[in-house]
Amino acid sequence: MIVFDLCCTGDHRFEAWFASSESFADQQVRGLIACPVCGDADVKKAVMAPRVGAKSNQAVVAPAPASAETPGESSPELVRKVLAEIAAKQAEMLPRSRWVGRDFADAARAMHEGRAAEDLIHGQASPDEAQALRDDGIAAMPLLVPIAPPDALN
The missing domain is CATH 3.10.20 (Ubiquitin-like (UB roll))
Known part of the structure; x- marks a missing residue:
């Protein structure tokens, strides 16, 4: 990976x-x-900056604090803003999508192969199922903000 x-x-x-x-x-x-x-x-x-480990005999120097005005860098406020935007977009999309539970991988594959109508879906997949979808070029991504499955709500 x-x-x-x-x-x-x-x-x-x-x-x-x-x-x-x-x-x-x-x-x-x-x-x-x-x-x-x-x-x-x-x-x-x-x-991307390469991730190169420091030599064991050298001190690690902390990076300078990021400024919200500096393009490409982030501040805690910017991170909070982006996470809030992601959560808002996810909250907007979930009511328009259909919960398919543990059948997520099968439902996504059926849509990809044209055996089912394309639809917005969300559900659960094991890491192996998610990897198999990625390997086959099937677009799927984890929800960035965790949700409780509908059948788990009181």
């Missing part, structure tokens, strides 16, 4: 995991990747 920092034309940055660089390229060409904030499918790889 590989993680990429991605950016849409609205300059929203987010990360996504892919099986390989080729998997990213394939999903990008097929329009299967979209910005979780605005839904823009024109997504490109963002510039």
